[in-house]
Amino acid sequence: MGDLVIEIEDLVVRYGRGGSAVTAVDGLSLTVRQGSVTAFLGPNGAGKTSTIETAEGYRRPDSGRVSVLGLDPVADRQALMPRLGVMLQEGGAWSGVRAEEMIRHVARLHAHPLDVGLLVDRLDLGSCGRTPYRRLSGGQKQRLALATALVGRPELVVLDEPTAGLDPHARRSTWELVEELRRDGVSLVLTTHYMEEAERLADQVYVIDHGRVIASGSPAELTSRGAANSLRFRGPMGLDVRSLRAALPAGSEVREPAPGSYLVLGEIDPHLLATVTAWCAANGVLADDLAVERHTLEDVFLELTGRELRA
Numbered sequence: 001m002g003d004l005v006i007e008i009e010d011l012v013v014r015y016g017r018g019g020s021a022v023t024a025v026d027g028l029s030l031t032v033r034q035g036s037v038t039a040f041l042g043p044n045g046a047g048k049t050s051t052i053e054t055a056e057g058y059r060r061p062d063s064g065r066v067s068v069l070g071l072d073p074v075a076d077r078q079a080l081m082p083r084l085g086v087m088l089q090e091g092g093a094w095s096g097v098r099a100e101e102m103i104r105h106v107a108r109l110h111a112h113p114l115d116v117g118l119l120v121d122r123l124d125l126g127s128c129g130r131t132p133y134r135r136l137s138g139g140q141k142q143r144l145a146l147a148t149a150l151v152g153r154p155e156l157v158v159l160d161e162p163t164a165g166l167d168p169h170a171r172r173s174t175w176e177l178v179e180e181l182r183r184d185g186v187s188l189v190l191t192t193h194y195m196e197e198a199e200r201l202a203d204q205v206y207v208i209d210h211g212r213v214i215a216s217g218s219p220a221e222l223t224s225r226g227a228a229n230s231l232r233f234r235g236p237m238g239l240d241v242r243s244l245r246a247a248l249p250a251g252s253e254v255r256e257p258a259p260g261s262y263l264v265l266g267e268i269d270p271h272l273l274a275t276v277t278a279w280c281a282a283n284g285v286l287a288d289d290l291a292v293e294r295h296t297l298e299d300v301f302l303e304l305t306g307r308e309l310r311a
Ligand SMILES: Nc1ncnc2c1ncn2[C@@H]1O[C@H](COP(=O)(O)OP(=O)(O)OP(=O)(O)O)[C@@H](O)[C@H]1O
Pocket: 015, 016, 022, 023, 024, 025, 042, 043, 044, 045, 046, 047, 048, 049, 050, 051
């Protein structure tokens, strides 16, 4: 287990005061290990961006403790910034500057930047290198923001929704870039609404809702929590599901969600699978398309919050 590059303890971030105050982050604690990809997964308004902005030193915590690369992001900002890769937020100051100039400008702030030309090629920004920022498309702005996060060869990269608004091709190249950085030992934090993104990239996922961490673990750990799997098969319609349920351990459920399609819910282990097939054999049922299905992070989120992840 590597060192921790981010430690957040009981973080509270509020906007406004008095009756109209919003508590965006409400006692959130998490850690990010060196050399890992960590995803913050949560719906709109969950507090992901507020947490990230606090770690970047843009926002002062109302209470709690935040340490990034062993530094205080607000007090030690000068020392931290060259070691941290952050995606530029859209800002008026940039509106006239050309895309490639902007990357070169950020590169000059760093001691050992990446080759700007290579990065421009890699992120497919060549065609818009001379385009003023305000004229870039959403996807181009997104890729440019990613370039500015990476050009300084940072130890820790923080990506807020890195693939939002990207087409599938650009999304895949971003994923490959993240995987390469990880192989090079860079630590990465990303926020996302996309389940596939978290499942594919993250070593560790924090599910965030209402400003708190409601679950955490590797994607595999999260999707195998509790009664995490289901078993499906097809057979003749109208099988006696009560009789099948009676053969299974307590806590199992059997449903026929569509005629001839059966769903067994519960702790799906090898013994239960054998019991289902034995019941089928005893009842002359040839179970067709029998499959144990893994829960996705989407299912886990639904289970935890009762809501869909994507707003
Ligand atoms: N500058 C602000 N002033 C007032 N309220 C804010 C401000 N920024 C965020 N909030 C509120 O704080 C809460 C958390 O927002 P935050 O942007 O941190 O969530 P998020 O998880 O990043 O959401 P999204 O996925 O939509 O970016 C929301 O209720 C939001 O409306």
